[in-house]
Amino acid sequence: MGKTFVQKILSKKLGKEVEPGKIYIFPTDWVFAQDGTGPLAIKVFQELQIKEVSNPSRVIFFLDHASPPPRSELANSHKLIREFCARIGCLIGEEGDGVCHQIMVERYSAPGQIIVGADSHTCTSGALSAFATGMGSTDIGVAIALGKVWMKVPFSFNIQLKGKLKERVTAKDIILHLIGKLGASGATYKALEFTGEGTRNLSMDDRLTISNMAVECGAKTGIFPSDEITREYLTSMGRENDFQEISYDTDAPYEKEVFINIEEVEPMVSLPHSVDNVSKVKEVKNLKIDQVFIGTCTGGRLSDFMKAAEILEGKKVKSRLLIAPGSRKVFLEGEKEGVWKILIEAGGILLPPGCGPCVGIHQGVLADGEVCLSSANRNFKGRMGNPKGAIYLASPITCAASALTGYLTDPREAGLEDY
Amino acid sequence: MKGKAHKFGDNISTDLIAPGKYFHLRNNLEELAKHVMEDADPEFVKKLTPGDFIVAGENFGCGSSREHAPRIIKIAGVSAVLAKSFARIFFRNSINIGLLLIECNTDEISSGDEIEINLEKGIVINISRNTEIPFIPPPPFMQEISESGGLVEYVKKKKRLE
Ligand code: SF4
Numbered sequence: 016m017g018k019t020f021v022q023k024i025l026s027k028k029l030g031k032e033v034e035p036g037k038i039y040i041f042p043t044d045w046v047f048a049q050d051g052t053g054p055l056a057i058k059v060f061q062e063l064q065i066k067e068v069s070n071p072s073r074v075i076f077f078l079d080h081a082s083p084p085p086r087s088e089l090a091n092s093h094k095l096i097r098e099f100c101a102r103i104g105c106l107i108g109e110e111g112d113g114v115c116h117q118i119m120v121e122r123y124s125a126p127g128q129i130i131v132g133a134d135s136h137t138c139t140s141g142a143l144s145a146f147a148t149g150m151g152s153t154d155i156g157v158a159i160a161l162g163k164v165w166m167k168v169p170f171s172f173n174i175q176l177k178g179k180l181k182e183r184v185t186a187k188d189i190i191l192h193l194i195g196k197l198g199a200s201g202a203t204y205k206a207l208e209f210t211g212e213g214t215r216n217l218s219m220d221d222r223l224t225i226s227n228m229a230v231e232c233g234a235k236t237g238i239f240p241s242d243e244i245t246r247e248y249l250t251s252m253g254r255e256n257d258f259q260e261i262s263y264d265t266d267a268p269y270e271k272e273v274f275i276n277i278e279e280v281e282p283m284v285s286l287p288h289s290v291d292n293v294s295k296v297k298e299v300k301n302l303k304i305d306q307v308f309i310g311t312c313t314g315g316r317l318s319d320f321m322k323a324a325e326i327l328e329g330k331k332v333k334s335r336l337l338i339a340p341g342s343r344k345v346f347l348e349g350e351k352e353g354v355w356k357i358l359i360e361a362g363g364i365l366l367p368p369g370c371g372p373c374v375g376i377h378q379g380v381l382a383d384g385e386v387c388l389s390s391a392n393r394n395f396k397g398r399m400g401n402p403k404g405a406i407y408l409a410s411p412i413t414c415a416a417s418a419l420t421g422y423l424t425d426p427r428e429a430g431l432e433d434y
Numbered sequence: 435m436k437g438k439a440h441k442f443g444d445n446i447s448t449d450l451i452a453p454g455k456y457f458h459l460r461n462n463l464e465e466l467a468k469h470v471m472e473d474a475d476p477e478f479v480k481k482l483t484p485g486d487f488i489v490a491g492e493n494f495g496c497g498s499s500r501e502h503a504p505r506i507i508k509i510a511g512v513s514a515v516l517a518k519s520f521a522r523i524f525f526r527n528s529i530n531i532g533l534l535l536i537e538c539n540t541d542e543i544s545s546g547d548e549i550e551i552n553l554e555k556g557i558v559i560n561i562s563r564n565t566e567i568p569f570i571p572p573p574p575f576m577q578e579i580s581e582s583g584g585l586v587e588y589v590k591k592k593k594r595l596e
Contacts, residue, residue, distance in 0.1 A: 038575045040595055054461050055501060062586050081457065088458035095461075135499040135523055151501030151527035153585050163595045165575065165585075199445055200493035204522050233493065235522055289445055374498075375454040395449040395497055397473040402453075 017264025019171040020238040021206045024127055024146045035170045044128035046158040047075040049115050052133035053096045059156025069162035074105035077115035082369045085377035113342025113368040116312040120223060121344055125257035126241035131164050136312050138229045142222035144241035144261045169206040169235045173269035176213025178278040183426040186221035187314060187410035190228040191283035193275060195293035203233030210263040213277050214239060219248040220318040227313045228392050231290040282425050285408040288396040296413055302423040305385040307414050310339030311373045314390025314411045317348045323415035324354040327361040330434055333421030336363040337379045339371030375400025388423060390414050435513050437485040441545040442474055444491035450474040451503040460502055467506040484511030489543045495524025504528040514551060516540055529576050532584040538569035
């Protein structure tokens with residue numbers, strides 16, 4: 016019998032066969048925290064009274080959620096993190112470097128690794144065939160000290176993909192479709208493993224968007240095979256040596272199989288206040304959009320902005336449009352491609368690389384009763400700083416088309432050129 | 435362990451438990467605890483008597499990894515959370531910080547019911563309705579962490595994680 020990705024990665028790390036459902040102590044390749052969870056992880060680390068950090072060069076802190084900080088308490092958190100990093104000699108993602116998950120995939124994550132981060136979307140690195148999962152500050156504080164975590168080996172769901180994306184349909188629509196099918200807790204404690212020939216038709220940016228949202232149906236992680244696309248991506252990041260092939264076994268012991276024909280996927284939208292509350296965009300009529308946000312670890316990569324720019328070039332938006340590149344690298348590449356000029360001329364507001372308005376700390380907070388359409392991954396009540404606002408989630412293309420018309424708009428709709 | 439039930443629905447997210455708008459209070463958990471569950475029920479903290487229980491449906495604690503969520507529930511004086519299911523990260527965070535979670539059928543519990551938990555027998559007793567609800571206790575490793583008072587104490591005691 017074959018093995019799941021989870022079994023392959025975790026067994027290799029432990030040097031013995033692991034069994035799903037059992038708890039083991041695993042060594043970690045990367046341990047990270049962000050500015051919201053970092054201070055508490057530092058406090059936990061200090062409470063442990065362990066002097067030596069097992070491997071500081073494998074510990075990273077990211078200043079991304081409140082960057083630059085809008086208030087003194089948050090500035091003080093940044094200061095505390097900087098001082099801690101300097102003292103123990105670990106790595107830091109500074110203000111303006113971008114969102115933790117995006118920087119992880121650009122610089123650090125690699126196939127076969129175990130990555131734990133004090134942020135729920137740590138599963139993003141699963142797109143690079145890593146076992147990557149989000150944890151809390153206590154786990155991370157302990158992992159900083161010891162380079163180890165306790166983990167139950169999850170059972171896996173086989174998500175078989177077939178076919179290619181149709182025009183103006185994106186990976187975001189695939190994952191919203193899947194979450195709608197499984198439900199917000201449909202994969203709790205499980206790993207999603209993406210297999211099938213359809214995976215070969217998805218770029219690394221597509222895979223990142225899909226793995227990123229695995230947690231939105233409760234999954235511990237969402238893993239893609241490591242193949243030529245992975246090799247190309249790592250090479251483009253100057254990290255070809257990090258590549259190793261990890262392919263899927265068709266006879267692995269999966270707990271559940273889900274088939275998705277990508278060609279049948281249409282532009283999707285997730286309605287307030289739960290990510291699994293999905294609908295086809297074309298079925299939601301007359302929804303006026305006050306603000307559109309394109310960015311985050313889900314929808315803030317170069318290809319996302321290029322798709323948005325394609326729709327908005329030479330046009331003017333009717334909704335407020337906020338754009339935040341996922342990282343400094345994305346920002347610089349977008350600059351070269353000329354996307355910021357297009358989006359700003361269309362009426363967009365360019366924010367610094369980072370989480371931006373995603374989590375309601377600063378920038379883009381909604382007024383009472385306002386509607387935001389976002390390329391992010393969560394639409395929980397209060398997520399963007401005001402429980403009286405409503406958040407809808409869609410692909411960057413749907414976001415751009417809707418910014419153009421001022422209403423939720425299927426990007427395949429005829430007549431968009433006339434705006 | 436005895437107290438009153440405060441009932442919530444499905445998918446209570448960490449945004450509802452520890453609202454992002456109080457992000458700046460994350461280094462001040464005592465203050466943050468004054469806003470626990472605020473976006474789900476603005477009156478919750480006023481109604482709470484220490485020792486009470488939060489009772490909810492499916493997927494309690496979904497969303498972000500913020501450990502501040504279980505921590506402020508504990509600081510506010512809630513003695514345990516009972517739900518049909520818990521989100522994964524919230525679940526392990528609670529074990530790690532020593533907040534008791536009980537996974538059981540919560541359909542027959544309403545706000546205001548008097549509840550008692552018997553850990554040895556693995557039952558929740560609804561005193562108000564005179565009913566008993568069984569639950570499965572967590573695996574030994576997790577129990578050991580909880581009994582140590584959380585992961586920090588566990589590691590301090592053992593001087594390692596093995
Ligand atoms: S962009 Fe949003 S979802 Fe991603 S890490 Fe930042 S706050 Fe979390």
